[in-house]
Amino acid sequence: MDGAWVEAVDGSTFPVSDPATDAVFTQVPNSGAQDAKRAVDAAHSAFATWRKVPAKQRAAIIKRWNDLIVAHTEDLGKLISREQGKPLA
Incomplete structure (x- = not known):
């Protein structure tokens, strides 16, 4: 948070695969509503500094x-x- 990459609140992930080969090449956070709220709160907080x-x-x-x-x-x-x-x- 606050400029850092973070995991989903519940720690869940989902695979990202190449549709041409079906090969999974990474896992990413499976973000939900709580994660969206955290991101919005962090952006709102950061804006106070950015605007200055x-x-x-x-x-x-x-x-x-x-x-x-x-x-x-x-x-x-x-x-x-x-x-x-x-x-x-």
């Missing part, structure tokens, strides 16, 4: 996020393709 960050600094953070997405486009594309079972062009 000057616009120029927020823009730099978002630009850095964009740069990371662009730098890892191939890896992200492979992951999405695998998750959806679609060929990677």
Whole structure:
């Protein structure tokens, strides 16, 4: 919580498989209503700090996020393709 990856409140998970092969390649939290509430509460709490960050600094953070997405486009594309079972062009 608060910027960290967390497990589902009840600890349950579900498998993510490649639809093309049915091979399970990871497990992810099986989040429910309590998890959604925790996430909303954490976002609400974080916003109090984020709103105090000057616009120029927020823009730099978002630009850095964009740069990371662009730098890892191939890896992200492979992951999405695998998750959806679609060929990677």
